[in-house]
Amino acid sequence: MNESADYIQTVVTAALRGLLPVPAELSDSTNIVRDLGLDSVTVMDFVMETEERLDVSVPLDRISAVETIGDLVATLYDLECES
Amino acid sequence: MSLFDKFKPLSAQYTRLEASGANPFAIAFDRVLSPTEAMIGDSRILLLGTNNYLGLTYDTNIIAKTIETTQAFGTGTTGSRIANGSYDGHKKLERALKDFYGRKYAMVFSTGYQANLGIISTLAGKNDHLLLDADSHASIYDGSRLGHAQVTRFRHNDPNDLHKRLRRLADVPGDKIVVVEGIYSMLGDTAPLREFAQVKREWGAYLIVDEAHSLGVLGETGRGLAEMQNVESEVDFVVGTFSKSLGSVGGFCVSNLDDFDILRVACRPYMFTASLPPGVIAATMEALHQLRMRPELRLRLIENARRLYAGLTGLGFCLGPEPSPVVSAIMPDPETAFALWSDLLKAGLYTNVSLPPATPNGLALLRSSVSAAHTPQQIDHAIALFERTGRALGLVAAFTAAHTSHPIAASPSLSGASLM
Known part of the structure; x- marks a missing residue:
């Protein structure tokens, strides 16, 4: 069953909050690397958390195209719809 | 704008490392004496980071x-x-x-x-x-x-x-x-x-x-x-x-x-x-x-791996999950990894520093690799240098250090080692 974009957003936000050492304001336009200071491997590990929760696999080329939280939510939503 | 602007953050890190006088990424050996020893200037260095597992380079x-x-x-x-x-x-x-x-x-x-x-x-x-x-x-x-x-x-x-x-x-x-x-x-x-x-x-x-x-x-x-x-x-x-x-x-x-x-x-x-x-x-x-x-080379390698793993475990270092010819000590941060690496080298022991993104889970590692060519005495000497430099950096507790003069004897956890 496909998850709604709102649910995906909740999953992404929760996974990010669990990862950040200090609380941060998160929105669709938050740049995951620049604003949150995560390196590329940490981003891939964080995406793995969301994959697990949503039972979807995100190819590496799709991850590398993600810049903002909104991008990631949209990518996960598209993959859910494709599956 | 320069073509190399995108490397500025990396360049700043590298420059800091150069300024510290101990850059593991630019080390050069003036002479190599054997699979386990080299010279840097007038210093004789015990090699514990070469991946030369069977020690065959001078055969x-x-x-x-x-x-x-x-x-x-x-x-x-x-x-x-x-x-x-x-x-x-x-x-x-x-x-x-x-x-x-x-x-x-x-x-x-x-x-x-x-x-x-x-x-x-x-x-x-x-x-x-x-x-x-x-x-x-x-x-x-x-x-x-x-x-x-x-x-x-x-x-x-x-x-x-x-x-x-x-x-x-x-x-x-x-x-x-x-x-x-x-x-x-x-x-x-x-x-x-x-x-x-x-x-x-x-x-x-x-x-x-x-x-x-x-x-x-x-x-x-x-x-x-x-x-x-x-x-x-x-x-x-x-x-x-x-x-x-x-x-x-x-x-x-x-x-x-x-x-x-x-x-x-x-x-x-x-x-x-x-x-x-x-x-x-x-x-x-x-x-x-x-x-x-020469299967005996493999057996000697495994013995050396277990010896180093047991010795560093005995000193209180947090290592990888199983004894293997790669023995990595998990450091609290990259700065400590560089400091331990540098102090070990000054004391005559060459190891490796491994940092994210090359390492898993963002870990900073002081990585060693053993060889069949190492003698048990060389492994023990390496452990002793880890003890001395680790203690000076506060990585080895005084209590632990005082009780690990014979690290192999204190390694019951290795009885089920998975190497063979």
Whole structure:
């Protein structure tokens, strides 16, 4: 069953909050690397958390195209719809 | 704006490291005395970070074969095997690898990096799917980027996560190719290959195992983790390197899959690079012969690995999950890793610093690798230097230090060591 974009957003936000050492304001336009200071491997590990929760696999080329939280939510939503 | 502006953050880090006077990424040995000792200036350095697992780099027979072959065939091939032809040695080495692994096909590459680059990028075509262990070596990631397959990573050493990902691909067209390593080079841990083999069989996937750090180290005859876990028949492709246990340079892939040899005219990292020089081929042939004829080297290596692992555990260092020739101490941060590395070097011990993104989970590591050529006394000396420098940096508690003068005796946890 496909998850709604709102649910995906909740999953992404929760996974990010669990990862950040200090609380941060998160929105669709938050740049995951620049604003949150995560390196590329940490981003891939964080995406793995969301994959697990949503039972979807995100190819590496799709991850590398993600810049903002909104991008990631949209990518996960598209993959859910494709599956 | 400069072309190099994008490197500014990296450049700033590197400059700071240079200014500290201890840069592990720019070290040079003025002389190398043996597989275990070198000189930097007037300082004699014990080498504990060379991946020279069997200690064969100064073997007199290997050196003699290298000289003899270089005199007979010249210093280099000056071209690729496809454009400029193979030498007899390339074919002999491929026959020797086929014989060693009991496989029908073998291809020799100019480096281990290129073996992964070539095999992974060529086998996985546009509509295929590559599934990589998350802690894979850079050459595996780079191979996946050079090709056109869809690439996903699964959790490190997690057959259940691989299973889920293959299930998601069950109805998707294209071949599925799984890539794992025998021994992981950063923490020295091994893959649960038997479980991975079961998952790949269940879903009809192919399995590539990179035995770079396990060739000559694991298995009854040194063929690696697949031999040790008795799953060689489930491994479709074994990739490896000559630059660690065999003490030279180069890489290879062996397989039983028919039509394998078509890769010779399809695999760009094989086709468009110079082939290995005759002397290197001869050295590798002789080293492989010695690997097969001298199992005592492997036993000595394992003893040394256990000795170092037990010693550093006894000092209170947090290490990788199992004893292996790669012994990595997890540092609280990169600065501490650099400080310990630098102090050890000043005390006469060479190790490695490994940092993210090359390391898993963002860990800063002080990485050591042992050799069959190390004497027990050298290993004990290394442990003593770890104790002294670690204590000065506050990494080794005084209590622990006072109770570890004989670290091996205090290592009951190693009774079930998984190396053999």
